[in-house]
Amino acid sequence: MATPTFTFANGDRMPALGLGTWKSAPGEVAAAVTEALKIGYRHIDCAPLYGNEAEIGEAIAEAIKSGLVKREELWITSKLWNNKHLPRDVRPALERTLADLRLDYLDLYLIHWPVALKPEIEFPTSGADFLGPEEAPIENTWAAMEETADAGLCRHIGVSNFNVHRFKQLLFASRVRPEVNQVESHPLLPQAMLLDFCRAAGIALTAYSPLGSPDRPARLQRGDDPPLRDAPEVLEVAGKHGISPAQVLLAWAVTRRTAAIPKSVNPERLKQNLEAASIRLDQEDMDKIGGMDQGYRFINGALWAMEGSPYTLDWLWKGQ
Ligand code: A2P
Numbered sequence: 680m681a682t683p684t685f686t687f688a689n690g691d692r693m694p695a696l697g698l699g700t701w702k703s704a705p706g707e708v709a710a711a712v713t714e715a716l717k718i719g720y721r722h723i724d725c726a727p728l729y730g731n732e733a734e735i736g737e738a739i740a741e742a743i744k745s746g747l748v749k750r751e752e753l754w755i756t757s758k759l760w761n762n763k764h765l766p767r768d769v770r771p772a773l774e775r776t777l778a779d780l781r782l783d784y785l786d787l788y789l790i791h792w793p794v795a796l797k798p799e800i801e802f803p804t805s806g807a808d809f810l811g812p813e814e815a816p817i818e819n820t821w822a823a824m825e826e827t828a829d830a831g832l833c834r835h836i837g838v839s840n841f842n843v844h845r846f847k848q849l850l851f852a853s854r855v856r857p858e859v860n861q862v863e864s865h866p867l868l869p870q871a872m873l874l875d876f877c878r879a880a881g882i883a884l885t886a887y888s889p890l891g892s893p894d895r896p897a898r899l900q901r902g903d904d905p906p907l908r909d910a911p912e913v914l915e916v917a918g919k920h921g922i923s924p925a926q927v928l929l930a931w932a933v934t935r936r937t938a939a940i941p942k943s944v945n946p947e948r949l950k951q952n953l954e955a956a957s958i959r960l961d962q963e964d965m966d967k968i969g970g971m972d973q974g975y976r977f978i979n980g981a982l983w984a985m986e987g988s989p990y991t992l993d994w995l996w997k998g999q
Contacts, residue, residue: 695936696952697938701887702942708944709738727772728801755785756789762797766823788836789836803983806989867974868972890907933958
């Protein structure tokens, strides 16, 4: 079975299973992208923050040059980092990403977080490093995103880490609709309310950290994570179908009609993950895994809610 796709209003199709590149180190990401394209991945999720777009760009350019893929067969996503929210900074940020990825256009450009930092700050160390919602209104950032779409630099625009409130605020203010919301999602955080909202509004939801992001940086690790890949429910469904626990998590994501972007730099796991997109779980499996919801975030956004920040965790996540 081919990888399922989301079809957008203009007929473009986004494959439901993509390759995540967060935490894929320079030095290993090009080989992972090349291998992924060879075995059939057509969706690659990137961001300048991941520090590896130039190397991914080399791999994509080589794959196109060698005839392995055509540009129009690919779905390439990237994201606007938090310190580029001022309207004058949006297009240059996208142009830099395009230069690094060696592309003329992106398929999808997302606002990475609904949180703005001062232009000179990549990661905040104090509350003074932020721009509040009045200083960098998200509607103005969005208007600049719309202009990049008008200019043909990206075919679709969307957001990441937006809860229902943040998303509605943008939807009402938008001329060009946000078409995708990319958020953390896995059985410990199914995002049922957000998913219902997205479905009703015709917005695609892409699940990041679908495997629970066990390799996330130490600053984002907490000692008391509940089990995900080795949760009894997941192991049981894996045993029933003769598939791996990671495949259960990805099949679960695709069966509920979200996209998922698992990261791997390992050829065997890349293959396993892509194959999972063709596996459908039955209602019994979905119900069993549905019982794992704890509203648990591996990426909890605490950095954006540090003391003195204009943003709070409730503002970010409440009503999700
Ligand atoms: P590796 O890159 O060595 O394969 P997430 O996508 O949730 O951020 O999770 C990525 C992590 O999960 C990485 O540590 C990755 O390691 C690992 N991983 C990816 N695919 C699989 C798989 N099929 N089975 C086990 N671990 C996997």
